[in-house]
Amino acid sequence: MRMHFSTAAAGFMLLAGVGAAAAQDVIIAPEQETVIREYVEKQPLASVKIPGVELNIGSTLPDTVELHEVPDTEYRYVVVDNRTVVVDPGTRKIVKIIQ
Structure with a gap:
């Protein structure tokens, strides 16, 4: 019985670690x-609804929203x-909101 508990506890800890890693904020380097x-100021886009x-960091944008590249x-x-x-184009999650 003790072995089953240890295995379950280890599995839970592993899953909790994966969840915590996925929930971490993306940090954009200051120079980036x-x-x-500078790029978005020079390349203004029409606002969409x-x-x-x-609009929160971590919110996911639907596939219908066209994303524009930042070179x-x-x-x-x-x-x-x-x-x-x-x-982030891979997850479509908002990583930064520029006012």
């Missing part, structure tokens, strides 16, 4: 953030409700 800010999506970075951006949001 500068590149992103996305009903039902709250020399791994990120994409879009303007939603007049706020520029930086998105």
